[in-house]
Amino acid sequence: MGTVEHTLLRLATAGSVDDGKSTLVGRLLHDCKAILADQIAHVKTVSEARGGDFDFALLTDGLRAEREQGITIDVAYRYFATDKRSFILADCPGHVQYTRNTVTGASTADVVIILVDARHGVLEQTRRHLAVAGLLRVPHVVLAVNKIDLVNYDEAVFKGIAKDVDQLADQLGIADVQAIPVSALVGDNVVERSEQTSWYDGPTLLEFLENASGRIDVSGQPLRFPVQYVIRPQTDDEYRDYRGYTGTVASGTVSVGDPVIVLPAGRRTSIVGIDRAVVTATSTAVAERPSAVAGEAVTVRLADDIDVARGSVIVAADASPGTRRELSATVCWLSERPLTVGARLLIKHTTTTAQAIVTKISGALDLDTLGVIDATGLELNDIGKVQLKIAAPLAADPYTSNNITGSFLLIDAHDGWTLAAGMIDHEEGEPL
Known part of the structure; x- marks a missing residue:
């Protein structure tokens, strides 16, 4: 996978009920030192009151009260970082009726972590989550074979589940699946490598996440610029003739002088200016730019005064998708x-x-x-x-x-x- 600079990685977790997803996420956050000391102390107190060991699931079960009250569960987002990169984690509910939330969480993910209980193997939810990851073209899928300790760290069990998932991935067109034997409860291969799985020579979960590449760079694709807002100030100052079209570059690069087509009208024109707001603590100014790339929010100006409104899409003249x-x-x-x-x-x-x-x-x-x-x-x-x-x-x-x-x-x-x-x-x- 190669070395990755300190960049942002978006990941989502998915799994069937009781596969240990909350425990895995809690263990990952705890061992990455992404949990505050007072939270750890609270979980320790609650765990002891229940007569059990430290319950890592309590670190991520903030939605449990809402679930018990019958309130709709959405995707919970959590933020953490290591020395190598930052992460946004979308924690999706595991019940079948919440598969729709998996779609939400996976739609922007660079990596989807799919949990499978080593004792139960591939279930309906596993197939469903893999299908969603395949349809959404998620770049990387991690198969976390959890509770490996409960099958005595059996290599054959792990390889059997990994083989089943590989076959499903081939059918769904998923190119990259990394299977990792883990025990969220014990901590095996989550952040620290386990001595119990000497037969496994792949990365730990954190190692994989720290080195995984993000989504495909779309800045080299044809320009697509959906117009969100038309700016035409009604003033008598220097901006009285200003007419700009604001939006976020969805793909490609836009530069001053580029020939473009405005859809759905199909009118041809060219880019004469690109502006971007510069916000400071005391003021907001407009700075002209020679170009903008995918992901940047800018305002573009066109050479011709043509009909452009919210919903129009400015595209590369030589690579128009048509309508x-x-x-x-x-x-x-x-x-x-x-x-x-x-x-x-x-x-x-x-x-x-x-x-x-x-x-x-x-x-x-x-x-x-x-x-x-x-x-x-x-x-x-x-x-x-x-x-x-x-x-x-x-x-x-x-x-x-x-x-x-x-x-x-x-x-x-x-x-x-x-x-x-x-x-x-x-x-x-x-x-x-």
């Missing part, structure tokens, strides 16, 4: 209300929100065979293929080419609830 009013896509259905053909929804794509109708449901993913089965509808947590007709043209790329302009949300037009996360297929369609 689509019909999409074939793979969706993770996140609602308790089933999806049926003919459903009228809202689609949220980059900065555009438009009406959409489901014209076809082509099938659903069978988690046992990882094949596609016929389906007339999608239920909560189903992963399926649908076709949509959109009321407004979208500047959309396939998800495999661009995970920002290739992704979308489906929203209930009446109450605003998010119903599905979607990934756009190639025009000719792709298998699940």
